[in-house]
Amino acid sequence: MDLKEKLLSSFLVFENQLEDDAYMNDVRNDAITAFEEKGFPTKKEEAWKYTSLNSVLKEDYSIFPKQENAIEFNDIKKYFIHDIDSYKIVFIDGKYSSHLSQTTHDGMDICLMSAAMSKPKYRLHIENYFNKVATKDSLPSLNTAFSSEGAYIHIPKNKMVAKPIQILHFSTGNESAIMLQPRNLIVIDENSHVQIIERHQSLSNNAVLTNSVTEIFANKRAIVDYYKIQNDNLNASLIDNTFINQKRESVASVHTFAFGGKLVRNNLNFYQNGERIDSTLKGITIIGDKQHVDHNTLVHHIEPNCESHQDYKGIFGENSTGVFNGKIIVNKEAQKTNAFQANNNILVSDKATINTKPQLEIFADDVKCSHGCTIGQLDETAMFYMRTRGIPEKEAKALLMYAFSNNVLSSVKIPEIKQRITKIIANKLGVNMGFDL
Amino acid sequence: MLKIKNLHASIDDNGVLKSILKGINLEIKAGEVHAIMGPNGSGKSTLASVVAGKEEFEVTKGTVLFNDEDIEDLAAEERAHKGIFLSFQYPVEIPGVSVTNFMKTAINETRKAKGLEEMPAKEMLKLIREKSELLEIDRKFLSRSLNEGFSGGEKKRNEIFQMAMLEPKLAILDETDSGLDIDALRIVANGVNKLKSKDNAVLVITHYQRLLEYIVPDFVHVLLDGRIVKSGGKELAHELEEKGYDWIKEEVNA
Numbered sequence: 001m002d003l004k005e006k007l008l009s010s011f012l013v014f015e016n017q018l019e020d021d022a023y024m025n026d027v028r029n030d031a032i033t034a035f036e037e038k039g040f041p042t043k044k045e046e047a048w049k050y051t052s053l054n055s056v057l058k059e060d061y062s063i064f065p066k067q068e069n070a071i072e073f074n075d076i077k078k079y080f081i082h083d084i085d086s087y088k089i090v091f092i093d094g095k096y097s098s099h100l101s102q103t104t105h106d107g108m109d110i111c112l113m114s115a116a117m118s119k120p121k122y123r124l125h126i127e128n129y130f131n132k133v134a135t136k137d138s139l140p141s142l143n144t145a146f147s148s149e150g151a152y153i154h155i156p157k158n159k160m161v162a163k164p165i166q167i168l169h170f171s172t173g174n175e176s177a178i179m180l181q182p183r184n185l186i187v188i189d190e191n192s193h194v195q196i197i198e199r200h201q202s203l204s205n206n207a208v209l210t211n212s213v214t215e216i217f218a219n220k221r222a223i224v225d226y227y228k229i230q231n232d233n234l235n236a237s238l239i240d241n242t243f244i245n246q247k248r249e250s251v252a253s254v255h256t257f258a259f260g261g262k263l264v265r266n267n268l269n270f271y272q273n274g275e276r277i278d279s280t281l282k283g284i285t286i287i288g289d290k291q292h293v294d295h296n297t298l299v300h301h302i303e304p305n306c307e308s309h310q311d312y313k314g315i316f317g318e319n320s321t322g323v324f325n326g327k328i329i330v331n332k333e334a335q336k337t338n339a340f341q342a343n344n345n346i347l348v349s350d351k352a353t354i355n356t357k358p359q360l361e362i363f364a365d366d367v368k369c370s371h372g373c374t375i376g377q378l379d380e381t382a383m384f385y386m387r388t389r390g391i392p393e394k395e396a397k398a399l400l401m402y403a404f405s406n407n408v409l410s411s412v413k414i415p416e417i418k419q420r421i422t423k424i425i426a427n428k429l430g431v432n433m434g435f436d437l
Numbered sequence: 438m439l440k441i442k443n444l445h446a447s448i449d450d451n452g453v454l455k456s457i458l459k460g461i462n463l464e465i466k467a468g469e470v471h472a473i474m475g476p477n478g479s480g481k482s483t484l485a486s487v488v489a490g491k492e493e494f495e496v497t498k499g500t501v502l503f504n505d506e507d508i509e510d511l512a513a514e515e516r517a518h519k520g521i522f523l524s525f526q527y528p529v530e531i532p533g534v535s536v537t538n539f540m541k542t543a544i545n546e547t548r549k550a551k552g553l554e555e556m557p558a559k560e561m562l563k564l565i566r567e568k569s570e571l572l573e574i575d576r577k578f579l580s581r582s583l584n585e586g587f588s589g590g591e592k593k594r595n596e597i598f599q600m601a602m603l604e605p606k607l608a609i610l611d612e613t614d615s616g617l618d619i620d621a622l623r624i625v626a627n628g629v630n631k632l633k634s635k636d637n638a639v640l641v642i643t644h645y646q647r648l649l650e651y652i653v654p655d656f657v658h659v660l661l662d663g664r665i666v667k668s669g670g671k672e673l674a675h676e677l678e679e680k681g682y683d684w685i686k687e688e689v690n691a
């Protein structure tokens with residue numbers, strides 16, 4: 001039985017276990033129908049031209065884990081940014097782990113999707129926001145159909161959330177192969193500020209496929225900083241679908257640190273529904289082996305006087321492949337839009353490839369739009385220069401690559417994240433950087 | 438210290454092997470200052486790069502000995518660790534790496550290669566302060582990306598700052614004087630002279646006698662079409678500046 005059929009029949013089982021909830025059941029039923037019609041995307045679709053899911057879909061995934069699994073904090077501590085005080089929402093094989101988590105209902109809700117879905121006091125909120133910005137494409141629909149757990153965050157107006165929120169998804173490998181579909185809903189009300197760190201981590205060599213959906217609503221003047229740390233095992237694949245709906249004067253940024261897994265696809269979508277909105281999308285990709293990372297971004301400028309800044313850097317070694325597909329739509333009404341996009345890549349191996357494509361659809365006439373992509377090798381003259389100063393080849397390479405990606409790190413607001421990412425980069429490049437950053 | 442014997446070097450120029458150095462002989466002893474002059478394209482920078490270990494050049498004949506060790510198989514960084522320093526004719530811009538971080542890395546990698554511990558941060562700061570004062574470099578400069586947006590003169594001064602930090606045994610200065618105004622020239626020359634001792638040596642590549650007023654050479658060599666065709670004392674530099682190279686070409690052809 002192929003994965004699609006398995007999912008469709010699992011849905012029937014899943015549906016039977018659900019409580020009577022006409023509203024949610026309708027949403028789920030529509031979603032599974034959409035998935036059934038569309039199926040998994042194939043390379044025939046323009047948006048999936050350079051990313052084939054075939055090698056990922058052929059595994060025999062468990063759709064629901066058979067048992068509840070526990071892990072000790074000490075074994076997974078290293079996957080947290082653990083030197084900061086933070087809220088934590090932790091899932092193990094898709095199930096919430098209360099003993100690893102630290103949530104709150106004190107003046108705001110930093111808790112669970114399952115709770116929000118089932119408790120009456122959240123109902124209105126769910127009806128207002130759930131599945132309202134996610135698209136009806138096949139993978140988000142699949143997630144919607146099975147959605148039952150994830151992070152639920154609601155920050156009411158005028159709140160500075162003092163501690164960052166870490167959302168971590170672990171898979172134990174107790175199943176030979178597992179498919180996970182976390183669903184996050186994040187609503188930041190007027191003039192509030194939140195910082196979120198998200199990570200998916202496999203703890204074994206068994207196959208994992210995560211099809212995640214995150215909906216973020218940045219209401220008027222809200223500030224949202226979101227950091228995705230992707231540095232998983234070679235058996236783990238991730239399809240991340242993130243949708244951000246911004247209201248006027250809100251500021252939202254997503255940094256994606258893509259050190260890969262097996263296959264990673266980041267569908268990152270920003271919708272600017274208001275004036276004077278600022279959106280930032282930045283990424284560093286450093287992969288090797290046969291890893292594949294695909295950044296598929298959309299910024300939809302709907303109203304006037306807004307800005308968007310995209311800056312993605314990629315370093316590709318060995319047989320790795322990268323894709324960057326950045327779409328910017330500027331509606332006719334969205335005059336005085338400033339939209340920037342840059343995608344710079346270095347191929348350090350002649351077997352590595354990158355496909356990069358900007359897609360601009362501009363219907364307004366008074367806009368500033370700039371985009372540029374480059375693909376290059378490491379600068380040999382710079383290498384020689386550094387080596388004549390006593391810096392060995394490997395370290396010189398690392399320093400150049402670090403310098404190349406530095407721009408993206410400079411906008412990270414949490415120093416501990418910067419340090420962690422620098423460490424991961426140094427680790428990837430096999431060097432010990434001889435200086436503090 | 439440096440013994441170059443019958444050195445021939447070529448480069449792959451779009452598939453064609455182009456011969457650039459055609460039998461160079463040169464010996465530089467500790468405590469000496471040598472100058473190389475010669476017309477554009479004669480091979481001065483190539484010679485400097487080959488000694489510093491640039492792999493694009495293929496040594497087809499001859500040897501380069503540094504303190505009696507054949508360095509042909511040593512990588513550029515290993516030569517640097519042994520004390521060879523090249524001040525580039527065209528210093529390279531490295532965006533994203535500050536001067537300070539670059540120097541820290543260079544010094545600590547060199548120490549590592551020698552089996553030493555990293556230099557304590559305090560000591561490093563002191564060294565940086567001392568050497569930047571010697572070359573009258575503004576402290577703000579040190580946190581800027583290496584060479585990025587530096588003026589021609591600033592780049593050259595920064596090269597000598599790096600030299601002062603690394604304290605090499607043999608410093609090759611490839612047209613360090615070009616781009617320097619008269620004050621900067623004095624500062625740079627003063628920096629070089631402060632570091633001079635009986636244990637190290639300097640090879641100055643230049644087109645002008647100007648710098649040699651400050652860094653006084655013991656020997657001046659003329660490089661022409663890949664060969665050293667004439668050597669003499671510091672007065673040869675005067676003669677070259679006055680008369681150009683034609684008379685030497687005639688002498689060679691005769």
Ligand SMILES: Nc1ncnc2c1ncn2[C@@H]1O[C@H](COP(=O)(O)OP(=O)(O)OP(=O)(O)O)[C@@H](O)[C@H]1O
Pocket residue numbers: 448449450455457475476477478479480481482483484526
């Ligand atoms: N990478 C290269 N590829 C092809 N030819 C080269 C390369 N590098 C140097 N050459 C050639 O070798 C010759 C010597 O060049 P080199 O830079 O050593 O001259 P130079 O004496 O330093 O000149 P200048 O006074 O202009 O600095 C020139 O003809 C130059 O074009």
Ligand SMILES: [Mg+2]
Pocket residue numbers: 481482483526611
């Ligand atoms: Mg030259």
